[in-house]
Each structure stands twice: as structure tokens, then as C-alpha cells.
Amino acid sequence: MSKTETGLQVKSLSCERGYRELFNDLNFELLPGEILHVKGENGAGKTSLLRILAGLALPVSGEVIFDGCDCRKYRSEYNEHIAFMGHKPGIKLELTPVENIQSYCDLGQRKTQQQIMDTLYQVGLYGFEEMYCNQISAGQKRRVALAQAILSNAKLWILDEPFTSLDVVGVDFFLKMIQQHVDNGGMILLTTHQEVNLNNYMIKFLQLPDGSISH
Numbered sequence: 001m002s003k004t005e006t007g008l009q010v011k012s013l014s015c016e017r018g019y020r021e022l023f024n025d026l027n028f029e030l031l032p033g034e035i036l037h038v039k040g041e042n043g044a045g046k047t048s049l050l051r052i053l054a055g056l057a058l059p060v061s062g063e064v065i066f067d068g069c070d071c072r073k074y075r076s077e078y079n080e081h082i083a084f085m086g087h088k089p090g091i092k093l094e095l096t097p098v099e100n101i102q103s104y105c106d107l108g109q110r111k112t113q114q115q116i117m118d119t120l121y122q123v124g125l126y127g128f129e130e131m132y133c134n135q136i137s138a139g140q141k142r143r144v145a146l147a148q149a150i151l152s153n154a155k156l157w158i159l160d161e162p163f164t165s166l167d168v169v170g171v172d173f174f175l176k177m178i179q180q181h182v183d184n185g186g187m188i189l190l191t192t193h194q195e196v197n198l199n200n201y202m203i204k205f206l207q208l209p210d211g212s213i214s215h
Contacts, residue, residue: 006068007031007187008053008156013062015048022048023209026062032155035178035188035201040208046191047087049208050160053189054084066156083154085162089145093134097125097144100133104148111151119147124173138165146177157181159190 013026022045030036038046051057053064055075064071071078084090091100097120105111120129123143128136133144142165149157157178163171175197178188182201205214 007034007066008189009063009065010053011063011065013049013052013064014060015045015052016060017045017048023211026208026211028204028206028211028213030156030187030189030204032185032187033182035182035190035198035203036206037203038189038191038206038208044208046208047160050084050086050158050189050191054082054086054158055079056084081155082158083149083152083156084158084160085142085145085149086160087164089141091133091141091144091148094132096130096132097136097140097147098129100144101147101151105151115151116147119151120144123147123150123177124170139167139170142166142174143170146174150177155185156187156189159188159192161192162190163192163194 008030010026010028014024015022015026022043026049028036038049040046048057052059055071055078066074066078066081069077091097092103095103098116101111101116101120105116117129120126123146125140125143125147128140133141136144142162146162162174166174171194179198179201182188202215206212207214
């Protein structure tokens with residue numbers, strides 16, 4: 001990957017699902033320190049777009065460029081710079097939060113046991129770190145996934161309805177983590193049906209399927 005930090009660029013991206021075109025010739029960019037909120041009606045292609053950007057699906061046509069490099073050609077390097085959270089938190093229910101984090105970190109940047117425990121405490125899982133994930137609440141599973149994102153050191157967080165199953169305290173905490181990530185030069189691309197209270201930050205809005213951008 002290039003050492004120049006130009007962020008994420010999407011060029012002429014098109015997507016179909018079941019022979020139905022969801023969006024066509026989509027173009028936008030996301031720079032370090034920015035938040036992009038993807039909006040649209042159900043079925044407009046929000047989740048499909050995020051899955052393409054996370055490398056979990058292929059577009060009909062178009063390019064995804066990260067820091068000046070084609071993500072298809074540099075897939076493994078690109079994967080090191082992204083953290084994806086889908087509708088499901090992406091954790092193994094037969095493992096504990098600690099074991100999930102250890103397994104996740106083993107795939108990328110290794111972390112010490114103390115770093116893992118500190119992050120689990122940070123996301124509010126003190127006292128639950130050794131419980132099996134099939135015994136904790138849906139909101140706590142979300143917090144395990146958030147801990148994974150924090151420990152990944154990923155520049156780009158791709159979040160599909162990240163506030164699902166979180167109570168008010170959990171939502172406020174997640175927003176603080178988003179603010180902290182952006183303050184550190186990270187990028188956030190998300191979908192959510194909830195109002196995002198980030199009054200001190202400039203949020204860009206991408207409307208699907210037409211691809212219009214607003215602030």
C-alpha cells in the first residue's frame with residue numbers, strides 16, 4: 001500500500017442483487033478525520049455497499065481505492081486497515097470475550113493480555129470477560145465487536161447499524177469511541193436509523209441509490 005494517506009475513494013461503483021440494479025456509477029471519497037453516513041430506504045443497497053467496501057462482496061463494476069492503491073490488487077494489505085461490523089457482531093459464541101479478542105488479534109497485530117483486558121474494561125465488559133458469549137446480552141456482544149475494532153488499529157471503521165441492541169449508555173459510549181477514532185485521524189463509514197449526535201463533527205451524507213453527497 002502507498003504511504004500517502006489519501007483515504008478511501010470509490011469510483012464508478014455499480015452493484016446488482018438478484019438481477020436488480022441497486023446503484024450505478026457511485027462516486028465518493030472519505031478522508032482521514034471524516035465520518036460518512038450512508039442513507040437510503042430499505043433495499044437501496046446500503047448493506048451491499050458496505051460489504052463491497054469490506055471485501056465481502058464484489059461490485060458489477062468500479063474501483064475501491066485506499067491510500068492510492070487498488071484494494072483488489074492489495075487485498076491483504078487493505079484488510080489490515082479496515083474493521084467491519086455487520087448486523088451480526090462477528091464473534092464466536094462458544095468463546096469468551098477474552099478468547100474472541102485473542103483470536104481476532106492473532107490474525108493481525110498481536111496484543112498483550114493486559115492490552116486486551118484494558119480494552120474490555122474500556123468498553124464496559126468488566127466482570128463479563130470470562131463468560132461465554134452465548135451467555136451475555138446482544139448489547140454486550142456489540143461491545144466485544146467494538147473492542148475488536150479498537151484493538152485492530154484499523155484506519156477505516158465500516159459499521160452497519162452499529163447501535164443495534166445497545167441501550168442509551170451503550171450508544172453514548174460508542175459515540176465517544178467514534179469521536180476518539182476520528183480525532184486520531186481515523187475514518188468512519190456507517191449506516192444507522194438512529195440519530196447520530198456528533199454535533200462537533202462534520203458528517204457527510206451519502207444518499208443511495210442516486211449517490212448524492214450532502215453535509
